[in-house]
Amino acid sequence: MAKSHVSMTVNGKAAEGLVEPRTLLIHFLREQLNLTGPHIGCDTSHCGACTVDLDGKSVKSCTMFAVQANGADIRTIEGMAAADGTLHVLQDAFREMHGLQCGFCTPGMIMRAYRLLEENRNPSEEEIRFGISGNLCRCTGYQNIVKAIQYAAAKMNGVPFKEAAE
Amino acid sequence: MNDQTPTAAERAEKLQGMGCKRKRVEDIRFVQGKGKYVDDLKLPGMLYGDFTRSPHGHARIKKIDTTKAAAVPGVVAVLTAETLKTVNLAWMPTLAGDVQMVLADGKVLFQNQEVAFVIAEDRYIAADAADLVEVEYETLPVNVDPLKAMAPDAPVIREDIRDKTEGAHGKRKHYNHIFAWEVGDKAPTDAAFEKADVTIKELIVYPRVHPCPLETCQCVASFDKIAGELTLWGTFQAPHVIRTVGSLISKIPEHKIHVIAPDIGGGFGNKVGAYSGYICAIVASIVTGRPVKWVEDRIENLSTTAFARDFHMTAEIAATRDGKVKGLRVYTVADHGAFDACANASKWPAGLFSIITGSYDFPNAHVLVDGVYSNKAPGGVAYRCSFRVTEAAYCIERAMDIMAQKLNMDPAEFRMKNLIRREQFPYTSALGWEYDSGDYHTALAKAMETVGYQKLREEQRAKQEAFRRGETRELMGIGVAFFTEIVGAGPSRNCDILGIAMFDSAEIRIHPTGTGICRLGTKSQGQGHETTYAQIIATELGLPADNITVEEGNTDTAPYGLGTYGSRSTPVSGAATAMACRKIKAKAQMIAAYMLEVHDDDLEWDVDRFRVKGAPERFKTMTELAWAAYNKVPPGMEPGLEAVNYYDPPNFTYPFGAYICVVDVDVDTGMTKVRRFYALDDCGTRINPMIIEGQIHGGLAEAFGIAMGQEIHYDETGNVTTASFLDYFLPTAVETPKWETDWTTTPSPHHPIGAKGVGESPNVGGVPCFANAVNDAFGFLGSTHIPMPHDHWRTWTAADKLGLHA
Numbered sequence: 028m029a030k031s032h033v034s035m036t037v038n039g040k041a042a043e044g045l046v047e048p049r050t051l052l053i054h055f056l057r058e059q060l061n062l063t064g065p066h067i068g069c070d071t072s073h074c075g076a077c078t079v080d081l082d083g084k085s086v087k088s089c090t091m092f093a094v095q096a097n098g099a100d101i102r103t104i105e106g107m108a109a110a111d112g113t114l115h116v117l118q119d120a121f122r123e124m125h126g127l128q129c130g131f132c133t134p135g136m137i138m139r140a141y142r143l144l145e146e147n148r149n150p151s152e153e154e155i156r157f158g159i160s161g162n163l164c165r166c167t168g169y170q171n172i173v174k175a176i177q178y179a180a181a182k183m184n185g186v187p188f189k190e191a192a193e
Numbered sequence: 194m195n196d197q198t199p200t201a202a203e204r205a206e207k208l209q210g211m212g213c214k215r216k217r218v219e220d221i222r223f224v225q226g227k228g229k230y231v232d233d234l235k236l237p238g239m240l241y242g243d244f245t246r247s248p249h250g251h252a253r254i255k256k257i258d259t260t261k262a263a264a265v266p267g268v269v270a271v272l273t274a275e276t277l278k279t280v281n282l283a284w285m286p287t288l289a290g291d292v293q294m295v296l297a298d299g300k301v302l303f304q305n306q307e308v309a310f311v312i313a314e315d316r317y318i319a320a321d322a323a324d325l326v327e328v329e330y331e332t333l334p335v336n337v338d339p340l341k342a343m344a345p346d347a348p349v350i351r352e353d354i355r356d357k358t359e360g361a362h363g364k365r366k367h368y369n370h371i372f373a374w375e376v377g378d379k380a381p382t383d384a385a386f387e388k389a390d391v392t393i394k395e396l397i398v399y400p401r402v403h404p405c406p407l408e409t410c411q412c413v414a415s416f417d418k419i420a421g422e423l424t425l426w427g428t429f430q431a432p433h434v435i436r437t438v439g440s441l442i443s444k445i446p447e448h449k450i451h452v453i454a455p456d457i458g459g460g461f462g463n464k465v466g467a468y469s470g471y472i473c474a475i476v477a478s479i480v481t482g483r484p485v486k487w488v489e490d491r492i493e494n495l496s497t498t499a500f501a502r503d504f505h506m507t508a509e510i511a512a513t514r515d516g517k518v519k520g521l522r523v524y525t526v527a528d529h530g531a532f533d534a535c536a537n538a539s540k541w542p543a544g545l546f547s548i549i550t551g552s553y554d555f556p557n558a559h560v561l562v563d564g565v566y567s568n569k570a571p572g573g574v575a576y577r578c579s580f581r582v583t584e585a586a587y588c589i590e591r592a593m594d595i596m597a598q599k600l601n602m603d604p605a606e607f608r609m610k611n612l613i614r615r616e617q618f619p620y621t622s623a624l625g626w627e628y629d630s631g632d633y634h635t636a637l638a639k640a641m642e643t644v645g646y647q648k649l650r651e652e653q654r655a656k657q658e659a660f661r662r663g664e665t666r667e668l669m670g671i672g673v674a675f676f677t678e679i680v681g682a683g684p685s686r687n688c689d690i691l692g693i694a695m696f697d698s699a700e701i702r703i704h705p706t707g708t709g710i711c712r713l714g715t716k717s718q719g720q721g722h723e724t725t726y727a728q729i730i731a732t733e734l735g736l737p738a739d740n741i742t743v744e745e746g747n748t749d750t751a752p753y754g755l756g757t758y759g760s761r762s763t764p765v766s767g768a769a770t771a772m773a774c775r776k777i778k779a780k781a782q783m784i785a786a787y788m789l790e791v792h793d794d795d796l797e798w799d800v801d802r803f804r805v806k807g808a809p810e811r812f813k814t815m816t817e818l819a820w821a822a823y824n825k826v827p828p829g830m831e832p833g834l835e836a837v838n839y840y841d842p843p844n845f846t847y848p849f850g851a852y853i854c855v856v857d858v859d860v861d862t863g864m865t866k867v868r869r870f871y872a873l874d875d876c877g878t879r880i881n882p883m884i885i886e887g888q889i890h891g892g893l894a895e896a897f898g899i900a901m902g903q904e905i906h907y908d909e910t911g912n913v914t915t916a917s918f919l920d921y922f923l924p925t926a927v928e929t930p931k932w933e934t935d936w937t938t939t940p941s942p943h944h945p946i947g948a949k950g951v952g953e954s955p956n957v958g959g960v961p962c963f964a965n966a967v968n969d970a971f972g973f974l975g976s977t978h979i980p981m982p983h984d985h986w987r988t989w990t991a992a993d994k995l996g997l998h999a
Contacts, residue, residue, distance in 0.1 A: 064226020129719025
């Protein structure tokens, strides 16, 4: 199949490659750019394990062709920690609050949480639960993921984290 | 002069040993997207395999033509059963003593069965070509109803064994019969029923569901022709079992097979079995001389690799008028699909289902299970439970509620009256299990008090009256479940897999500087083993948990073990870890005695050191002793500080718990809102409370999914209608309730650290608790049993049948 040239910015760096028109963005990221943080968990755009940030939106990279991302500015989980290795506040929060177990949904979940907090600095629990409802987790029962996002929001806002009473 | 500060408590805290909410070490890589899962692996020259699958539930194959597929540029080879026959691999043995087609041989027996395996340069080409394999089918009559499997005119599922009257587990009654399994004493049980004041009988069906980890099953096989060695990376919960089975099937010597399970994205039982994809990838690598990757997609996962449950249980309880249980009788038809590929200990065709007397003191019980073939996918794994334990817990907990209802007793009060009493432990059940320890009444009383049980019942009564008056269309349900698990398979006298006793192992090596590595035969899939095993070592050896590397999943380096499932890691490998530590500690004590010039017996252990009794300022820390082990051992002693332990547990462990759930059901929409879910778990000694709580949250969410919506459903013609996330219910953060967790601690008396295992308890106890809550909402209207799953449609239908929409 004929290939097209695509170029985009990924985690702040220029990236390019030759792809078939049908190549999914997730496969381009994982197999050509070796960014294996985003994962594939379904075929129907439900699970969100492949979520990346693209031009300021959360995108399920299994549901977009690589050619559609031509010229886009993409951030994946690999681009979240600072250059010196310091974890992003969300990465730290997920560990601190035990918001992950097998780790498979985590990259997508953190990328989704990142955009959610960019759009809403102080979300309620209900807003968080709705905001991550496109990302499935089979291990945690979500409660600690919600807590991790609340914790990160508090840190980002410079206010003390208060655990909601059960 | 040795310094007496910091204090013992301060030193213990620094170790991050047992009981500490230690943050997980594996998270550092996972939160950065640096986990290494199978599909992340990329080898030079790697090819991709994909299956052509059957569109039919049951059909004869007239012809397979692979010409078009093979002609696609980039396709390297196409395998069919005919190709596999040349290497004697068209069929493979199953863990349950049956055989199973690797690729369809002559006919297909379930929808999406593997028919051909296409190997190509990339995964897109493989998928394209798999569509071009031309198969001519002649459809056959289908049966997907296990209760009709043994009808005289039922379709013959397995022509290959049609005339065999003996199976792996004894006599077969019918050509679709697999086994009959009987436990307990029939005559006294029947007598108890004849004498009983009150009896109940109910068909309780636990539908077919799927464990559905977020990462599907996958592998990469790489055969080195020159060395004659196979390396197999895969999503394996039990890597050593895969190596042994792989060797037996392929005839490659076991030492020339290297099985590696890297990070695994959830397992829940799905990744215990051996699947066609693994065999085909291995053969493909041998044929092509190149590494071959096989990755399931979600539809393939839900419809072919493993299923769970599909138990059709007719339960009867006999009781006295004042509510003492006297007998339990259960007849079960177990639908095993087209091949008996159940992942059970080999001698237990229905797993540990005989735990079905549950937490209650039944003087008599009798259980009979018939396994049957149908036109459904094979598998039969324990989806986050010990073998068939969740089926047993669901059945007994529903049946107890039905009996309480008939006796007009509160379900919690009825349970209180029949729970095994603390002084009865160790308790031998009517079906032969020896429960190690328990304090059931304390647990249930604590649960009831914490949720304000009596007040909830008062509120419910008021709501029922309001409902009858037409003031509300909402019903309130209170679910009570008390479960006992049987985990930690298992004692060699009970358990083996293909003849290998179900022990497990730990090998610990302490380095000169007081750090070390522990390798185990288990395999984490998210349970946090790298964190928790190190905590056991920290407490046992007095070395900081941060100084211990925990390694699993490489059969070349790990000692032999049976893997992680059935909540067996802590009961078995956790024990092996503690026992290996104790060997190391005994040697360290001798070194300390030599260095301090005292007798061994003059020393006592103090958190992280041996000190001289009565002279605490004279001590050697474990770190000092590690160094000494490499340069200053007593004459005649081998240098070094390492030990291995293979632990054959003397008994299973029996975790238990009391769960209470409150739901509000809208009878006009069938919508059920979970208002509250309280889970009290007793898993014995608690190693990491943070991880325990996380495990319980996760297991409860899975239980919620199962109870409220999951079903792998087949239509009459054998189409699997729920094989993607469009149709198979996985709860999101929106539907999933908030969890309240609590605990009591009753250590296991036979386990070195008293731990019992916890990961699966919430699934076992959670499912009946949700189901009892929904049923409880309708109970006052005369309804006895509404089957799972309790989705909106079924709940609305139940309300409709009760005339609530008139």
